[in-house]
Amino acid sequence: MSNHPFPTLDRRGFLGLTAGLSVAALAGCGTGAPAPAAGAPRAGGRLRAAFAGGGAKEVLDPHLANLFLEAARSKALYDKLADFGDDVAPRPRLAEKWEPSADLTRWRITLRAAEFHDGRPVRAQDVLASYARILDPKRAFRAKASLGLIDLPNSRAIDDRTIEFALKRPYVEFPNVLASFSAYIIPESTEDFTNPVGSGPFAFVSFQPGKSTVLKRNPRYWEGAAHLDELEFVIANEESARVNALLGGQVDYAHDLAPVTARGHQGSDKLMLVRSPNSGIQAFAMKVDRPPFDNRDLREAMFLLADRQQLVDTTLSGAGQVANDLFGKGYQHYADDIPQRVRDLDRAKWLVKKAGAEGLKVKLDTSEAASGFVEAASVFADQAREAGIEIEVAVGNKDTFWADTLKNGSLSSFRSGAMPIESHFSQRLLSKSTTNVTKWARPEFDALYDKAVSTADDAARGAVYRDMQRTLHAEGGYLIWGFADWIIGTSPKVGGVATAPANTLDWARFDKVWLA
Structure with a gap:
């Protein structure tokens, strides 16, 4: 299925989009297939899910979500206007449909009938207020870079369930913006998240930062009530702790298992494995704005000294495939040439x-x-030594790693879940991107991006995206060496866990999970 959000843009005025169909009409189109499990769906019970956490400073503010734990928690409590299917194309969520103007500078969003946990309806004004909060120049929310093209002062609520977004420039990929990571809708004027209110499938019960979060079923959820009575997120930063808790019956779901762990438990009657192929990239990020990797020749040397197959075989235990220093293999507009x-x-x-x-x-x-x-870093250090470069592997604080490496150092480990190639560009590779870990900043690259997203013709837009990828392949800062399978462990009594890529709609979709 194409990721192109609509079939044509050759009529005047507002055009109805394929993506504007009801969710029911899209059933079976790009949804993650559930993993095998014993028993049919049944209601009841508390599922305990173990994730790595962010420490005692964790908050339930969905606009600050960055870790996989925070993303999964936010998905349970809140909704976005759209989210990505497992083919990484946008799917309607709180937005029932979206329609662009012929010049791609205005988009009309129709909200579905949904309500917050306290019974208030989700209104157009809640959407505008949520986006205004994300775009506040005094704050540093991850989704700001994606939402930055919205001309918010000239956007308006036509009525309680209709919004007209004005954009600063023509933008054909606007549905991707609606699905941006952490672009959740909260009630207007919300700033206190000690007792958070969202519109998601689960409602708040309790929260102990760095330890656990307990949620309960939202019986009035717009897409139907969850099977589970309760959902508890348990923090276990060490993978071994997550696995041992699963084997010991303390948890029912263990997120992010290492390939070697999965291989060791293959066929176990105590641990079911759910694999999502080609779900995440594995990479090393070189900062191109500072020594030594401001030297293009040195960056090319790093690309060429890497033995990608060895990295896949040793650190992924073969649970993945070799990459080509580019994001999004298999996604629309990937430069496979x-x-x-x-x-x-x-x-x-x-x-x-x-x-x-x-x-x-x-x-x-x-x-x-x-x-x-850590294992991949050690293997890569051995490879670099053969080319005359001595790499010192520095193991830092896992709780602050992502924030630390965004600003500091010159070379770091990196990984990512799924997102459209356009979103990868906008969030990580433009001069003003808020998560630009490689510090890639090229006015000509920014200009190509602007050209791509204002080009309605799919083939012409794809040609620009491929040109951008050729530039990154030749001189960018991401040494992307592998595409990894995403691996989750569950108890045999857990059903309904989908094989969807990380960061997509059906990943960590606990409202569709049950306890047999």
């Missing part, structure tokens, strides 16, 4: 010498914030 980069140690050594980097010592920041990070 670029030849696969392979290891060329001789040229890598020549480029190291050309860059004047012989004997270079550089720190690689990593942590146990993600499974396999």
Whole structure:
């Protein structure tokens, strides 16, 4: 299925979109298939889900969501206007439909009939207030970069269930904005999240930062009540702790298992494995705005000294595939015509010498914030040593790793779940992107992005995206070495866990899960 959000843009005025169909009409289209489980769906019980957490400073503000735990919790408590199907195309959520103007500068959103946990209806003004909060220049919310093209002062609520968004420029990918990570809708004027109110399938019960969160079924959820009575998020930062808790019956769901762990428990009658192929990238991020990786020759040397197959085989235990230093393999507009980069140690050594980097010592920041990070860093350090570069693997604080590496250092471990290639560009690779860990900032690249998102013709837009990828492949800062399977462990009594990629609609979709 194409990720293109609508069939044509050749009529005047507002055009109805395929994406504006009801969710029921889209059933079976791009939804994550549930994993096998014993028993038919049944109501009741508390499911305990173990995730790595963010420590005692955790909050339930969905606009601050960054970790997978925070994303899963926010999805349970709140809704967005749209979310991504497992094909990474936008799907309607609180937005029942969306319609663009012919010049792509205005988008009309029709809200479905939904209500917050306290019984108040979800209104157009709640949407505008939520987006205004995210766009507050005094704050640093992740979704700000994606929502930044909205001309909020000139956007308006036509009525309680209709919004007309004015945009600062023509933008064909606006449904992706509605599905942006952490762009959740909250009641107007909300700032206190000690007893949060959302419109999601679960309502708040209790919260202990760094320890647990308990939620209960929302019986009036617009898409139908969850099977579970209660959902508890339990914090277990170490993967071994999550696995042991699952095997010991303390939890029912363990997020983010390492491939080697999965291989060791294959066929177990105590632990069911749910695999989502090609769900996440594994990479090293080089900051291109500072020494030593402000040198293009040195970055190319790093690309060429990497033995991607060895990294996949050793740190993913084969549960993945080799990548080509580009995001989004298999997604719409992926540049699959670029030849696969392979290891060329001789040229890598020549480029190291050309860059004047012989004997270079550089720190690689990593942590146990993600499974396999430390192991991959160690393997890569051995590979770099063969090209004359000495990498010091520095294992940092897993609770602050992502914030630390966004600003500090020059080389770090990196991974990502699924999102459209356009969103990867807008969130991470534009001069004003808020999560630009490589510090890639090129006016000509920004201009190409602007050209792409104002081009209605799908083929022409795709050609621009491929040009952008060719530039990144040649001189960017992401050394993307693998596409990993996403692996989750569950108790045999858990049913309904989908094989959807991380960060998509059906990932961590606990309202569809049951206890047999």
